[in-house]
Amino acid sequence: MSGATYSSSGVNLELYAEGMARLPAHMRRTQCPRVMSAAGGFAALFQMDLPGLFRRGWEDPVLVSCTDGVGTKLKIAVQTGIHHTVGIDLVAMSVNDCLCTGAEPLFFLDYVALSHDDPDLLEQIVRGIADACVESDCALVGGETAILPDMYTRGEYDLAGFVVGMVERKRLVDGKQIQSGDVAIGLASTGFHSNGYSLVRKAVFEIGKLASTDTVAELGGMTVGEALLTPTRLYAKPLRSILRHYRVKQPVHGIAHITGGGLEENLGRIVPETVQVVLERGTWRVPAVFPWVQRLGQVADAEMARVFNMGVGMVLVVSQHFADSVISQLADSQIDAWKIGTVRGATPADPRVVFG
Numbered sequence: 001m002s003g004a005t006y007s008s009s010g011v012n013l014e015l016y017a018e019g020m021a022r023l024p025a026h027m028r029r030t031q032c033p034r035v036m037s038a039a040g041g042f043a044a045l046f047q048m049d050l051p052g053l054f055r056r057g058w059e060d061p062v063l064v065s066c067t068d069g070v071g072t073k074l075k076i077a078v079q080t081g082i083h084h085t086v087g088i089d090l091v092a093m094s095v096n097d098c099l100c101t102g103a104e105p106l107f108f109l110d111y112v113a114l115s116h117d118d119p120d121l122l123e124q125i126v127r128g129i130a131d132a133c134v135e136s137d138c139a140l141v142g143g144e145t146a147i148l149p150d151m152y153t154r155g156e157y158d159l160a161g162f163v164v165g166m167v168e169r170k171r172l173v174d175g176k177q178i179q180s181g182d183v184a185i186g187l188a189s190t191g192f193h194s195n196g197y198s199l200v201r202k203a204v205f206e207i208g209k210l211a212s213t214d215t216v217a218e219l220g221g222m223t224v225g226e227a228l229l230t231p232t233r234l235y236a237k238p239l240r241s242i243l244r245h246y247r248v249k250q251p252v253h254g255i256a257h258i259t260g261g262g263l264e265e266n267l268g269r270i271v272p273e274t275v276q277v278v279l280e281r282g283t284w285r286v287p288a289v290f291p292w293v294q295r296l297g298q299v300a301d302a303e304m305a306r307v308f309n310m311g312v313g314m315v316l317v318v319s320q321h322f323a324d325s326v327i328s329q330l331a332d333s334q335i336d337a338w339k340i341g342t343v344r345g346a347t348p349a350d351p352r353v354v355f356g
Contacts, residue, residue, distance in 0.1 A: 010149025015117035019145065022123045026130035030140040035107070044141035046107050046164075060169040064103040067162045068093035072197040073229070078155055079212045080225035083121055086159065087128020089194045092232035093259070094163040095136050096314065099239050100255040100270070102173035103165035108133050110143035111160040115152035125159065128231075136236035138163065171243070175254035175270030175317070182253055183323040184267070184277050184341035186284045187330065189313030192293075193232040195260040196307040200228060203297025210296070218292055227289055233313050238333035242316075242326055251322035258309040265306075267315050268352035276346035277317070278356045284338040286311040317343065 006013060036045035053061055070089045077086045095105045110129055112122060122145060133140045152158070167173075192200060204210050204224060212225035219227045243252060256267045263279060271277055290311065294304050304310065318326050323339060330337040341356075 010116060011147045012117040015119060016145075016147060019117060019119035019122040022119055023126050026123075026126050027140045027142075030108075030130050030133040030138070032139055035139050035141055044107070044109065046139070046141060058168055061166050062103075062169050062172060064098050064101050064165040064167060065163070066094045066097040066165075067160060068097065069158070069160045070194050072201060073192075073194050074157065074159065075201065076197070076212065076225060076228050078157075080229065082225065082229055083124035084128035084131070085229045085231040087125045087130075088132040088231035088234070089128075090159045090161040091129055091132035091136060091138070091163075092234050093194050094161045095132075095138060095165075095234065095236055096232070096257045098163050098165040099235055099314075100173070100257050101165070101167055102171055102243055102250075102252070102255070103167035104240055105136055105138040105163050105165040105236060107139040107141045107164055109141060109162045111146070111162075112143065113146045113148050113151070113158045115147075115154045115156050116149055117147055121157070125157075129161075132231075132234055135234050137240075138236070171250060173243075173250070173252055173255050176272060177250075177253040178270070178272055178275055178277075178317050178343055179253070180275055180343055180345045181320050182275075182317050182343040183320050183339055184279065184343070185316045185318060185323060185326060185330075186312035186338050186340040187235060187314040187316065188233070188285065188336035189258070189287070189309045189311055190233045191230045191287055191289045192228070192308060193259070193313060195309070197228075199297065199299070199303075199307055200293055203293050203299060204228070207298070208296035216292065219288055230289075233335075235314050235335070238330055238335050239314075239316075241333065242329050245329065246322070251319040251326070252316055253319065254315075254317035256315045256317075258312050258315060260307065262305050262308060262310065263312060263315070264351075264353045264355075267317075270317075271343075271352040273348040273352075274346065275343050276350050277341050277343050277353045279341035279353065280356050283340045284311055285336065312340065315340070 034047045038045045254270045
């Protein structure tokens with residue numbers, strides 16, 4: 001009787017090596033001169049070049065780190081066999097969080113856990129990650145690929161992402177500057193982004209009894225799979241442009257990434273106790289995918305607002321004198337944006353965010 005081997009336990013080292021060999025080309029197209037070569041090493045190297053930063057006017061740079069995943073949206077990727085868009089989601093979920101501090105993302109790492117060795121699947125995922133890193137001016141410097149046959153049903157996988165960014169301390173955006181009279185600007189989402197997919201899947205596949213290949217007339221003839229795999233919008237370039245535009249006085253007082261918990265919960269995280277944001281319903285466009293899922297699953301309005309972004313992927317709270325300028329700059333970056341609320345005085349006992 002032959003002895004046990006790694007292959008017999010579900011890990012094929014030859015296929016693993018093939019998958020690994022496909023990734024460096026995707027990584028290289030994301031990288032900048034500050035990424036230092038560490039071929040064959042156990043860690044990635046990124047040069048801070050502090051003397052250079054100080055020469056360019058930086059005084060007190062602060063590092064910012066974020067991590068996130070994609071959640072059960074991955075199950076739809078597995079259903080459809082489309083895997084590059086969830087790579088984009090992975091980057092967007094962490095990078096968009098990083099932006100909320102006013103930071104610019106520097107580098108990204110990924111963790112990919114597969115049920116079995118599959119070079120084609122791995123390359124699709126990492127291609128999406130690399131595409132999003134290029135779009136965000138963020139270097140993909142490394143990661144980890146784990147083959148876990150006893151952890152996942154064959155064909156399933158999980159993803160985690162990690163980003164490190166940097167912001168000048170005096171230009172840190174943390175919401176503390178939000179004041180009465182400020183304006184809340186909502187930035188358009190591309191749909192559900194990467195939150196609430198347990199509810200989405202229940203509404204569409206279990207209650208609605210649709211298949212991922214079914215076409216949906218009210219969504220412009222897209223298939224269910226295409227509609228639900230629309231990737232999370234990347235806001236890095238337009239926000240970096242806005243934050244850099246105002247060099248003397250920063251009119252952006254707060255930034256919130258609208259993820260699970262919706263507008264009230266996520267915006268409320270950055271609002272000081274001395275003020276309250278009053279949002280106005282009907283001031284932004286709700287993409288058709290939201291009422292479609294709501295109808296299929298017979299989901300209450302309050303539940304929709306509590307779980308989903310409802311068409312607003314980010315909120316900027318800005319000085320009222322600069323609101324029109326910010327919206328104009330977002331339009332130049334092909335981002336729809338709307339004035340969705342205003343800030344007024346409040347007491348610590350008042351809710352941070354309400355609907356008017």
